Amino acid sequence: MLSKKRMHLPNNTHDVPPALDAEEAARAAHERDKSLTKHHFEPHEHPCVRIEHLVKTFDGETQVLTDVNLTVWPGEVVCVLGPSGSGKSTMLRCINLLETPTAGHILIEDKEITGHLLQAEVNKLRQNLGMVFQSFNLFPHLTAKGNVMIGQTKVLKKSKEEAEAEALKQLEAVGLLDRADYKPAQLSGGQQQRVAIARAVAMHPDIILFDEPTSALDPELVRGVLDVMRRLAEHGGMTMIVVTHEMGFAREVADRVVFMEGGVVVEQGTPEQVFDNPQHKRTAEFLGSID
Ligand SMILES: Nc1ncnc2c1ncn2[C@@H]1O[C@H](COP(=O)(O)OP(=O)(O)O)[C@@H](O)[C@H]1O
């Protein structure tokens, strides 16, 4: 039964044009993106995420996102770079409504999520959007296997047997089958993050959002997590939006690299375009400062 509780999202209080018609938007986005991504477009493909003129203001004054425009295509791997405070996390958190957008539009598979949504619609949206956080966010009292099962049983209403089989399959995929019965405190940070990835994938979302998944890890643990993400990108067919400072990963794995600063997308393109021939001074300075 649909919950009657509504999320009241104050929207379109600014002078933002209405979201474009889906066909028109898909054509315009394809025209814009086709030279900026290594994604192989299907005929008449529509973007799975469409962000138009997104604004996010905190406390009525701090404007963190000023005008974000971005489209992401099914199966595309998009790496988002940018200095601390540029609004990367806020953008990701708006996509799954952990933050309420102040103005503008976000459409997931052509369905507008900005505006008034029923709580049940928000829950359905979140099922389709996995999220992997910098700080893992595992349940400390559950084992690795328990962490990967719980969303499946509680949200997807799978049987315990089904959820367990899926959990073991996903733990094996991240190289942690032998740690299935360990609690998070008995695992390294890298192992915990791989459990968190297994947990996200076990829900079979269409899209996974990663917010600096390796930033909290000791350097020697970073590679194992990036390897898991690389395999997911190459074989999973999943749409991935990855906020990261791992330039090597972005260069090798991304279909598109997006550089954000000051609450806008400053520049985007294929990894070669952005890393080897940045068009904006700020992109060049940022890339220069972190290499
Ligand atoms: N809940 C909040 N309340 C007020 N300001 C916030 C909140 N969340 C983030 N900010 C501010 O928004 C800006 C962008 O933050 P964030 O999206 O986390 O940037 P990034 O992920 O690129 O480092 C920062 O200046 C941060 O202090």
Ligand SMILES: [Mg+2]
């Ligand atoms: Mg952040």
